[in-house]
């Protein structure tokens with residue numbers, strides 16, 4: 001591919017920006033078309049495991065993101081009453097996977113990725129649609145309504161409700177409701193000391209984690225019909241569902257204002273696509289393989305996709321071959337994890353908790369085992385090698 005070839009990335013989320021940065025490093029002239037008026041991301045914070053951090057190494061920003069790691073010491077899995085079912089430490093996790101787990105504000109990640117792009121590469125308020133996927137003889141075409149653009153490569157990074165995906169694979173089923181809704185807050189909680197935890201109840205979970213900037217990221221999930229909203233406000237809903245859970249949950253809720261609480265239903269793609277490419281178009285991130293957030297891997301996989309796509313930008317079939325089996329397996333694992341941690345039946349919950357506590361006693365670091373084969377991923381570049389500029 002000629003070095004001045006033009007790539008259009010539809011969607012300026014984490015996956016789209018990472019892909020644009022990776023392609024730019026390989027010499028592509030990139031344009032990112034983002035529907036929203038700004039790149040401001042929804043969703044408070046994001047956790048990046050060592051796999052995504054290695055992908056960010058390829059873009060040259062892995063180390064600065066690792067510097068934002070805040071989880072130190074112990075953490076683990078608890079019951080709503082506060083009993084520890086399984087404990088692990090940040091050091092054990094780092095030793096097992098060769099690096100820390102980093103939780104950072106989404107806005108920070110988006111800013112760092114956007115800063116890798118040349119001025120003018122990102123066009124906001126530009127909702128785009130694919131008008132022709134192109135082929136070996138003709139370029140792909142994209143319309144923004146205002147103009148029609150041509151490109152040697154189009155990246156569909158337009159998220160879970162991807163229009164690029166439905167243009168390429170119109171007969172494939174769209175995303176389905178995963179059965180649970182989520183809440184997220186990212187706030188200061190002065191004067192509260194706590195260990196990083198995730199707590200599993202009956203059809204409900206809560207997690208609280210510190211960020212390097214001193215704020216606290218807390219998330220919660222509950223099995224509930226799709227589309228529900230609290231009649232009063234979502235903070236009140238969280239108080240009803242989690243107000244009597246162990247410390248620091250009540251303190252986090254006391255510190256949160258109703259407007260700090262984000263609520264989103266979880267949808268995912270249950271039937272894998274036949275390919276992540278068609279003609280000159282590649283899909284990545286949630287557009288290709290939206291998964292439940294139970295492993296915290298959706299965004300991590302989008303970043304992996306981005307650097308692998310840049311590696312195989314001249315051979316999109318090789319991109320599909322490298323990404324489809326891995327992301328399908330991780331999506332299935334995320335669905336299975338959701339069945340376990342969102343279990344509602346009291347007998348199933350009692351068995352689950354007993355088994356976890358017993359296994360954890362037998363071998364510490366139980367929680368980490370679920371990330372074997374995921375967090376230890378390495379990009380298709382030599383160790384420490386960044387894509388050439």
Ligand SMILES: Cc1cc2nc3c(=O)[nH]c(=O)nc-3n(C[C@H](O)[C@H](O)[C@H](O)COP(=O)(O)OP(=O)(O)OC[C@H]3O[C@@H](n4cnc5c(N)ncnc54)[C@H](O)[C@@H]3O)c2cc1C
Nearest residue numbers: 011013014015035047127128158159285286296298299300
């Ligand atoms: C509660 C929750 C917690 C999560 N926590 C984590 C976590 O800790 N770690 C993790 O790795 N993942 C996590 N995820 C998953 C993660 O948020 C997603 O997998 C990730 O954001 C996907 O990135 P993306 O770039 O593919 O899509 P998106 O982030 O959805 O970005 C798509 C972009 O495309 C734009 N767009 C859409 N249509 C168009 C169009 N027609 N034209 C132009 N632009 C368009 C959108 O405005 C958006 O900016 C979580 C998800 C949820 C719901």
